[in-house]
Amino acid sequence: MHKILKEKLWAYIVHNNPDLMFDLQEDYSVTRYLDEKVKAIMPTAERLLSERKPLYVIEELCVKELTEELRPSRFLYIREMLEEEFSDDWQRLREDGLLTYEIINMMESCREIFDSFKFSTENEDDRLLRGAIIGQVQEYLA
Known part of the structure; x- marks a missing residue:
């Protein structure tokens, strides 16, 4: 789940916030940024998993929360x-x-x-x- 959320967050940033993408790449902080963001959302993902929510729903809800501060672009x-x-x-x-x-x-x-x-x-x-x-x-x- 962690890897999938990192990939989805990065894809969102690349397409919607390339300024952030360039800043993170310039600072060599892409991995750290993604790991910190996804780590912060994992309790929510784990709670939703324990509630037996479908994976696609969990991913969608987590990505929405992960990208909240990046919207609107x-x-x-x-x-x-x-x-x-x-x-x-x-x-x-x-x-x-x-x-x-x-x-x-x-x-x-x-x-x-x-x-x-x-x-x-x-x-x-x-x-x-x-x-x-x-x-x-x-x-x-x-």
């Missing part, structure tokens, strides 16, 4: 907004192989906006937030 938010609002730039960056790198830079450029809005699942559809991010990304791309 600022990376995906900017990627989707970039594709919708700046499709030519999105296409160019994708073709040049720079899309992920540049989105991570845009995330840093937009950090204060995300923080001031306290970006969360409750406000990720906020029009003012989106407008502020669009403006910042437009400035970044200029």
